[in-house]
Amino acid sequence: xxxxxxxxxxxxxxxxxxxxxxxxxxxxxxxxxxxxxxxxxxxxxxxxxxxxxxxxxxxxxxxxxxxxxxxxxxxxxxxxxxxxxxxxxxxxxxxxxxxxxxxxxxxxxxxxxxxxxxxxxxxxxxxxxxxxxxxxxxxxxxxxxxxxxxxxxxxxxxxxxxxxxxxxxxxxxxxxxxxxxxxxxxxxxxxxxxxxxxxxx
Amino acid sequence: xxxxxxxxxxxxxxxxxxxxxxxxxxxxxxxxxxxxxxxxxxxxxxxxxxxxxxxxxxxxxxxxxx
Numbered sequence: 276x277x278x279x280x281x282x283x284x285x286x287x288x289x290x291x292x293x294x295x296x297x298x299x300x301x302x303x304x305x306x307x308x309x310x311x312x313x314x315x316x317x318x319x320x321x322x323x324x325x326x327x328x329x330x331x332x333x334x335x336x337x338x339x340x341x342x343x344x345x346x347x348x349x350x351x352x353x354x355x356x357x358x359x360x361x362x363x364x365x366x367x368x369x370x371x372x373x374x375x376x377x378x379x380x381x382x383x384x385x386x387x388x389x390x391x392x393x394x395x396x397x398x399x400x401x402x403x404x405x406x407x408x409x410x411x412x413x414x415x416x417x418x419x420x421x422x423x424x425x426x427x428x429x430x431x432x433x434x435x436x437x438x439x440x441x442x443x444x445x446x447x448x449x450x451x452x453x454x455x456x457x458x459x460x461x462x463x464x465x466x467x468x469x470x471x472x473x474x475x476x
Numbered sequence: 477x478x479x480x481x482x483x484x485x486x487x488x489x490x491x492x493x494x495x496x497x498x499x500x501x502x503x504x505x506x507x508x509x510x511x512x513x514x515x516x517x518x519x520x521x522x523x524x525x526x527x528x529x530x531x532x533x534x535x536x537x538x539x540x541x542x
Contacts, residue, residue, distance in 0.1 A: 298527035305534070317537050324530045332523060367540075378541040385533030392529040393522065403517050407507035413497055414514055421490035428483050441479040445487065446538065453539060466536050473532055476515045 288333030289326075299329040312435045316378065324389060342399045343391070350397055353471075360467035368460035372453055381463075388470050397474050 292299055302325035310318035344350050351359075367380035391397070429435070431442035438447045452458035477485075494511070501510035509517075519525040 296523055298523045302527065302530060309534075314537075314542075316541060317534060320537060321530065321534060324526065328523060328526055372540055373542040375542070378537075381536045381540045385536055388529050389526060389533055392525050396519070396525060400516050402520055403509070403513045406509045406514065406517055410501075410506075410508040411514075413508055414511070417490060417493040417497060420493075421487070424483075424486045424490060442483050443480060448484070448487075449539065459540070462539065463536075466532075466539070470529070470532050470536075473515070473519075473528055476512065476519050476528075 285330065285333060289329045292329045292333045296329065296332055299325050299332070302328070308435075316382065320382070320385065342396045343394060344398050346395070356471050357468065360464055360471070364460045364463035364467060368463045369456055372459065384467065384470075388474060392474060396476075400476065 302321045306318045306320075306322035306325060309321060363380070363384070367377055370376040370380075425444055428439075428442040428444045428447075432439040432444070438444070438450070440447070449462065453462060497508055498511055500506055500508045501513070515528065519528050
């Protein structure tokens with residue numbers, strides 16, 4: 276951070292970042308809609324990360340993305356992560372969805388992962404370089420179509436907070452599974468392992 | 477076919493399309509990158525890396541947290 280920059284300059288640069296950096300803009304829009312859907316904790320997470328990330332980008336990334344393994348950080352092995360994740364999922368999954376204990380556990384895991392991702396990538400990977408336009412368009416089309424299909428189902432509900440069996444969102448479809456301890460444990464374990472996979476990219 | 481079935485079919489089509497793209501990425505000389513390659517490209521800088529991990533974090537909150 277450069278101390279010579281005035282607060283107004285930082286605010287202007289942050290606003291410019293929000294406009295030009297799609298990640299920040301997407302997170303702010305998602306935070307807004309999560310907020311008006313009655314999910315203040317989700318909105319705080321998304322909005323908070325968006326604001327700090329926008330400021331971070333505006334100021335310039337303070338250190339190059341050196342993989343954490345090269346900075347001497349201990350990276351647990353796959354089996355250690357799997358065992359810890361299974362224990363975590365078993366304990367936290369015992370609590371009902373949307374209860375405070377489940378909320379605290381999931382928010383703690385999420386915050387820890389974001390904090391680690393902020394510091395840098397976990398491991399070294401060769402930069403794949405620019406990807407073929409055709410491939411990027413193909414993946415983008417499928418992923419955006421999936422997001423729009425989910426959004427369409429959400430907007431066809433009676434309200435943002437009332438589920439519809441006629442137009443179920445993915446959340447609505449998973450409700451029966453997540454109503455049991457075993458289901459919550461399995462889905463939470465899958466969530467944690469996907470997070471570990473993402474952090475190693 | 478009910479509205480429910482059409483909606484579920486839509487999700488299934490998206491999943492199948494992802495599987496097809498991933499399979500196409502395995503062919504020699506293909507111009508379709510694999511999903512992992514796509515992720516590594518997106519996550520090579522801090523905004524992409526933090527953005528992807530935040531999206532993952534949000535999913536966990538969405539399913540479990542109040």
